[in-house]
Amino acid sequence: MSKFTSQLAAAWQKNNSLLCVGLDPDTTKFPAHLRDEPDAIFEFCCAIVDATADLVCAFKPQIAYFAARRAEDQLEALIAHIHAKHPGIPVILDAKRGDIGSTAEQYAIEAFERYQADAVTVNPYMGRDSVEPWLAYKNKGVILLCRTSNPGGSDLQFLPVGADGTPLFEQVACLVREWNVSDQCALVVGATFPEELRRVREIVGDMPLLVPGIGAQGGDIEATVNAGKTTSGTGLMINSSRAILYAGKGEDFAEAARKVALETRDAINRYR
Amino acid sequence: MSKFTSQLAAAWQKNNSLLCVGLDPDTTKFPAHLRDEPDAIFEFCCAIVDATADLVCAFKPQIAYFAARRAEDQLEALIAHIHAKHPGIPVILDAKRGDIGSTAEQYAIEAFERYQADAVTVNPYMGRDSVEPWLAYKNKGVILLCRTSNPGGSDLQFLPVGADGTPLFEQVACLVREWNVSDQCALVVGATFPEELRRVREIVGDMPLLVPGIGAQGGDIEATVNAGKTTSGTGLMINSSRAILYAGKGEDFAEAARKVALETRDAINRYR
Numbered sequence: 001m002s003k004f005t006s007q008l009a010a011a012w013q014k015n016n017s018l019l020c021v022g023l024d025p026d027t028t029k030f031p032a033h034l035r036d037e038p039d040a041i042f043e044f045c046c047a048i049v050d051a052t053a054d055l056v057c058a059f060k061p062q063i064a065y066f067a068a069r070r071a072e073d074q075l076e077a078l079i080a081h082i083h084a085k086h087p088g089i090p091v092i093l094d095a096k097r098g099d100i101g102s103t104a105e106q107y108a109i110e111a112f113e114r115y116q117a118d119a120v121t122v123n124p125y126m127g128r129d130s131v132e133p134w135l136a137y138k139n140k141g142v143i144l145l146c147r148t149s150n151p152g153g154s155d156l157q158f159l160p161v162g163a164d165g166t167p168l169f170e171q172v173a174c175l176v177r178e179w180n181v182s183d184q185c186a187l188v189v190g191a192t193f194p195e196e197l198r199r200v201r202e203i204v205g206d207m208p209l210l211v212p213g214i215g216a217q218g219g220d221i222e223a224t225v226n227a228g229k230t231t232s233g234t235g236l237m238i239n240s241s242r243a244i245l246y247a248g249k250g251e252d253f254a255e256a257a258r259k260v261a262l263e264t265r266d267a268i269n270r271y272r
Numbered sequence: 273m274s275k276f277t278s279q280l281a282a283a284w285q286k287n288n289s290l291l292c293v294g295l296d297p298d299t300t301k302f303p304a305h306l307r308d309e310p311d312a313i314f315e316f317c318c319a320i321v322d323a324t325a326d327l328v329c330a331f332k333p334q335i336a337y338f339a340a341r342r343a344e345d346q347l348e349a350l351i352a353h354i355h356a357k358h359p360g361i362p363v364i365l366d367a368k369r370g371d372i373g374s375t376a377e378q379y380a381i382e383a384f385e386r387y388q389a390d391a392v393t394v395n396p397y398m399g400r401d402s403v404e405p406w407l408a409y410k411n412k413g414v415i416l417l418c419r420t421s422n423p424g425g426s427d428l429q430f431l432p433v434g435a436d437g438t439p440l441f442e443q444v445a446c447l448v449r450e451w452n453v454s455d456q457c458a459l460v461v462g463a464t465f466p467e468e469l470r471r472v473r474e475i476v477g478d479m480p481l482l483v484p485g486i487g488a489q490g491g492d493i494e495a496t497v498n499a500g501k502t503t504s505g506t507g508l509m510i511n512s513s514r515a516i517l518y519a520g521k522g523e524d525f526a527e528a529a530r531k532v533a534l535e536t537r538d539a540i541n542r543y544r
Binding site: 024062064065067068070072096097098099100101102103104106107109110113114123124125126127128129130131145148149150151152153154155156157159160161162168171172175212 | 296334336337339340342344368369370371372373374375376378379381382385386395396397398399400401402403417420421422423424425426427428429431432433434440443444447484
């Protein structure tokens with residue numbers, strides 16, 4: 001079992017939580033008192049992290065929000081903060097990278113060496129050799145897009161493939177099951193499609209599933225947990241970003257975030 | 273016609289070239305005298321750019337090589353240099369991003385506002401709404417992965433889809449043809465599969481195609497041009513990176529790069 005997978009299993013147990021908090025720092029939604037701070041993104045995310053670290057199984061910073069604002073240094077500092085203050089909580093860098101081998105090696109350096117992420121999200125469209133440079137970091141998690149939570153996800157992922165018309169996302173699940181020789185892979189499967197989540201769970205056994213789409217995107221918690229949990233009642237990283245990050249708009253935003261995170265964790269646990 | 277598309281058409285004509293030089297700055301391959309410079313990546317890439325700008329239809333910096341080395345500032349400076357010194361040559365940011373709408377908006381800010389790229393490569397796996405935030409920049413180019421040049425590209429892209437078993441990459445070409453209402457889209461189709469390049473050309477008419485895979489990856493120039501050119505003998509951005517960037521290992525590396533770029537441009541032109 002990879003270090004990522006075992007760390008995730010320990011966090012599920014220790015915090016009794018399948019909740020992953022997504023760190024998508026949109027400065028236009030920040031509380032007014034933070035907006036003009038020079039390191040507002042770092043300060044905001046650290047406050048959220050410190051207020052929720054005992055309620056989550058993982059944190060998932062979304063690199064696009066940092067890159068759009070020249071805040072790569074704040075992303076590095078944020079991940080270092082999580083590792084230092086909350087050891088044992090895995091950090092998933094949500095980057096959805098995907099490129100040929102020599103370039104994928106550079107992206108892997110970016111994610112695992114520069115940012116020190118414990119896992120990264122990867123796009124499978126370019127196939128196995130584009131994923132191998134990630135898999136070469138055997139202690140790290142590689143979380144491949146399978147069935148995404150957005151409406152357009154169906155444009156490709158739901159296309160019927162082969163003689164039996166299996167949807168493409170099921171083929172991806174089968175491929176990743178093969179690639180997972182070091183027990184380090186996971187899949188992204190949106191909460192907006194519980195029946196498809198159930199089908200992926202059947203295909204991949206106990207492989208962890210990262211599930212976006214509850215909260216702001218409308219996915220149902222009961223249906224998600226019922227469809228996606230393993231026989232031991234784990235196996236899921238159920239992500240919530242905006243509903244937690246922007247629960248409060250004042251100086252008490254971190255407390256408001258903690259309240260929603262606690263409610264969400266407990267709502268998830270009711271169906272495990 | 274989008275600004276990107278018209279700029280590309282003008283560069284094809286002005287420089288009599290379908291060659292795109294890919295800027296994949298691998299510092300371990302730099303000439304010895306540059307390796308210890310503080311801005312070695314910027315210096316190296318600018319030397320290549322200045323030596324080849326009259327021979328190309330586009331430059332394509334690969335962001336992974338910059339991000340792996342904390343060199344985002346050098347990427348910004350490089351693109352600003354190209355715009356200032358070689359106006360009219362479009363800059364394609366090779367980033368292969370792809371995410372849900374709200375995140376794609378952030379990536380579009382990164383590519384088009386922060387880096388001032390004229391076009392960007394995008395992964396289609398998440399479907400139309402993941403591409404729309406890019407398309408909203410109507411003057412910019414959006415270059416979607418279709419049939420990539422790596423061996424693993426077949427894992428998904430060659431899967432037979434639907435009742436007639438059309439390969440997935442052809443479905444992507446059909447989808448992008450629909451998305452291209454502002455005449456701003458292009459497709460990535462590898463030179464390693466000339467027959468598939470021909471098929472994509474049939475599907476998308478005069479849409480520009482970005483073709484990696486000649487040179488180090490083994491694609492054949494004659495077969496590529498014959499399969500991919502439009503009736504007017506253009507329509508292609510044929511990319512070469514390593515074979516040009518690392519043609520020389522000494523202080524004359526830029527001259528060596530120019531020599532290979534000139535040979536490559538002329539080799540392409542023999543078959544137009």
